[in-house]
Amino acid sequence: MKLFALLLSLVGLALGLQAETLHLYTWADYISPEVVRKFEKQQGCKVVIDTFDSNESMFAKFKAGAAGYDLVFPTAYMIQVMHAQGMLTDLDHTLIPNLPNIDPAVLAKVKDQTMAHSVPYTLAYSCIAVRADKMKGQPVEATWGMFDRSALAGRMTLLDDMREAIGAALKSLGYSINTHDDAQLAAARDVLIRWKQNLARFDNEGYKAGIDSAEFLLVHGYSGDLFQVQMENPKVEILIPREGVTMGCDEMVIPKTAKQPALAHALINFLLDPAIAAENMEWMGYYCPNKPALTKVSAEFLKNPAITIPAELQAKCEVIEDLGADLAKYTRVWDQVKAAR
Numbered sequence: 001m002k003l004f005a006l007l008l009s010l011v012g013l014a015l016g017l018q019a020e021t022l023h024l025y026t027w028a029d030y031i032s033p034e035v036v037r038k039f040e041k042q043q044g045c046k047v048v049i050d051t052f053d054s055n056e057s058m059f060a061k062f063k064a065g066a067a068g069y070d071l072v073f074p075t076a077y078m079i080q081v082m083h084a085q086g087m088l089t090d091l092d093h094t095l096i097p098n099l100p101n102i103d104p105a106v107l108a109k110v111k112d113q114t115m116a117h118s119v120p121y122t123l124a125y126s127c128i129a130v131r132a133d134k135m136k137g138q139p140v141e142a143t144w145g146m147f148d149r150s151a152l153a154g155r156m157t158l159l160d161d162m163r164e165a166i167g168a169a170l171k172s173l174g175y176s177i178n179t180h181d182d183a184q185l186a187a188a189r190d191v192l193i194r195w196k197q198n199l200a201r202f203d204n205e206g207y208k209a210g211i212d213s214a215e216f217l218l219v220h221g222y223s224g225d226l227f228q229v230q231m232e233n234p235k236v237e238i239l240i241p242r243e244g245v246t247m248g249c250d251e252m253v254i255p256k257t258a259k260q261p262a263l264a265h266a267l268i269n270f271l272l273d274p275a276i277a278a279e280n281m282e283w284m285g286y287y288c289p290n291k292p293a294l295t296k297v298s299a300e301f302l303k304n305p306a307i308t309i310p311a312e313l314q315a316k317c318e319v320i321e322d323l324g325a326d327l328a329k330y331t332r333v334w335d336q337v338k339a340a341r
Contacts, residue, residue, distance in 0.1 A: 020043070020044065020045040020046065020260075020263070021045065021046045021047075021048060021260070022045055022046070022047045022048070022070050022071065022260050022263045022264065022267060023048050023050070023068055023069045023070050023071075023259075023260075024047060024048070024049045024050070024069065024070070024071050024072075024073075024267075025049075025050050025051075025052060025058065025066075025069040025071070025072045025073070026049060026050075026051060026052070026072070026073040027051060027052065027053075027073060027250070028051045028053070028205070029224075029225070029228065029284060030051075030073060030122075030224075030250075030284060030286075031049070031271075031280065031284070032279060032280045032283035032284060034279070034283070035270075035271070035276055035279060035280050035283070036049075038270075038276070039266075039267055039270050042270070043263065043266060045263060047267075050069070053204045053205065054160075054161055054204070055074055055075050055077070055078040056078075056162070058072070058074060058078070059074075059078055059081065059082065062082070062087060062255070066257075067255075067257040068257075068259075069255055069257070069258065070254065070255075070258040070259060070260040070261065070263065070264040071252060071253070071254055071258070071264040071267055071268070072252075072253050072254075072255060073121055073250050073251070073252055073253075074250065074251065074253060075248045075249065075250050075251075075320060076109075076110045076111060076112075076118075076248070076249045076250075076251060076319060076320070077163075077319075077320045077321050077322045078322075079111070079112065079117075079118050079251055079253055080111050080321075080322040081322055082253065083112070083117055083118075086256070087255055087256060088117045088118070088253050088254065088255060088256065089117065089253075089254040089255065089256050089258065089261060090116055090117055091115065091116065091117055091118075091119070091254065091265070091268075092265060093115070095262070095265035095266070095269065096119070096265055096268050096269045096272070097269060098269050098272035098273055099115060099119065099272065101272050101273075101274060101277070101290045101291060101292050101293070102115070102119065102120055102272070102289055102290065102291075103120075103289040103290065103291050105289075106120050106123055106249060106289035107120065107289075109123075109247075109249060109319050110249050110251070110319070112251075117253060117254075118251040118252065118253045119251055119252045119253075119268055119272070120249050120250075120251050120252075120289050121250050121251055121252050121271070121288065122224070122249070122250045122281075122284075122286040122287060122288055122289070123247065123248075123249050123286075123287050123288075123289050124222055124223050124224055124247070124248050124249075124250065124286050124287070125222075125223040125240065125245050125246070125247055125248075125309070125317065126159065126164050126167070126168070126220065126221070126222060126223070126245050126246045126248070127220075127221070127223050127226065127238060127239060127240050127241065127245055127305075128142075128144075128146065128218060128219065128220055128221075128238075128239050128241060129211050129218075129219050129221060129226045129229070129230070129236050129237060129238050129239065130146070130211075130217060130218050130236075130237050130239065131211060131214045131216075131217045131218075131235060131236065131237075132237055133214075133235050134214045134217055135152070135217055138151060138152075140237070140239070141239075142239040142240060142241055142242050143172075143241050143242055143243065144168055144169075144171060144172035144241045144243055145172065146218055147168075147195040147198060147199075147218070147220075148194065148195065148198070149198065149218070150197075150198060152198060152217055152218055153197070153198040154198070154199075154200050155200060155215075155216055155217040155218065156198060156199055156200060156216055156217060156218035156219060157199060157200055157201055157202065157203040157206070157207045157210065157216055157218075157219045157220060158192075158195065158199055158202050158203075158220045159202065159203070159204060159207075159220050159221065159222075160201075160202035160203055160204045161204060162330055162331065162334040163177070163246070163320050163330065164220070164246055165192060165202065165220075165334070165337070166185070166188055166189075166192065166330055166333055166334065166337075167245075167246040167318075167320065168220060168241075168245075168246070169188035169189075169191040169192045169195070170184065170185075170188045171241065171243045171244050171245065171246075171316075172191060172241075172243055173187055173188060173191065174243065175187075175188070176318060177246050177318045177320060178318065178320070178321045178323065180323065180326045180329070182329065185329055185330070185333050186333075188333065189333045189336055189337060192333075192337045193336075193337055193340040196337065196340060200216060202338075203219075207219040207220070207221050207225075208221065208225050208226070208228070208229050211226070211229060211236055212229050212232065212233050212236065223238070223285070223286065223307070224284050224285035224286035225285070226238050226285075227285030227286075227304055227307070228284065228285045230304075231285070238304070238305050239305070240305055240309055240313055242313065242316075243316065244313070244316025244317050244318065245316075245317050246317070246318060246319075246320055247317040247318060247319050247320075248319065248320055249289075249319060252268050252271070271288075272290060274290060274292035274293040274295075274296055275293075275296060277290040277293035278290075278293040278294075278296035278297045281293065281297060281301070282297055282298065282301050285304075285307075287307050
């Protein structure tokens with residue numbers, strides 16, 4: 001009888017250990033490995049991270065029935081869609097005492113301003129980076145018009161992301177990245193098709209190594225990714241196009257299918273601790289909208305143009321919004337761009 005009880009105890013212990021695994025679904029290089037280790041030690045758990053390369057691919061996986069994730073990091077516009085479809089859990093604010101650290105100015109830019117089901121994680125920009133040292137004296141300008149440079153043909157990339165690429169073309173024309181206007185979208189399509197003639201490819205990952213090695217001389221990328229490259233290679237210059245850029249607020253959400261909601265709440269709170277947030281943002285190169293954490297980062301970090309943008313330029317930057325049924329217009333434009341030769 002004692003042996004049977006011991007076996008039951010061991011089985012229970014094994015199941016308990018198995019239950020203490022937190023599954024994250026996020027972007028690549030989006031949380032410091034050291035921060036993860038600290039959380040695992042604090043909670044006595046294991047964190048498993050899977051990555052996605054676009055909001056659309058992440059959403060498609062959930063629509064197909066993905067049920068193994070406890071904490072996900074989508075962009076604000078996609079969170080609107082997920083919430084509307086009943087995919088997200090309402091957050092228990094009593095489990096997240098660090099919520100007041102979130103910058104109110106950032107909350108003002110997102111839909112869920114009460115953080116009922118989502119908590120801001122980063123505020124990032126899609127910008128450009130160049131290798132001026134390899135451009136043979138060509139002038140470098142902070143403008144989307146750089147993609148018209150035929151002299152750089154085959155040496156540049158645009159993000160392989162429908163909203164980001166179309167958004168860049170719209171901004172180059174002085175239009176909103178969230179326009180519903182058919183004529184403006186048609187004009188953006190024509191710009192993208194023209195730029196495509198100069199591209200090596202549309203790309204979401206290889207541009208980082210490419211700009212580092214100078215395989216590419218001009219790339220469109222996410223500010224944090226480019227900042228990480230620049231930290232290793234100062235010859236990489238980050239520019240914010242003067243016409244404005246897309247500004248994405250990625251947030252933390254807990255799916256209704258989460259098996260470890262309490263542990264997910266604990267990680268949200270952990271990431272909002274000022275010291276942890278400061279460590280995390282300096283590692284990944286993205287701005288975490290955590291006001292107390294900004295006093296703990298280096299002055300050098302805050303000088304980076306991908307982190308601190310002048311107010312007059314920031315006014316031209318827009319957050320990607322959910323377009324409802326008119327998203328189909330963007331899908332048609334993107335299909336036409338991809339099919340063009």
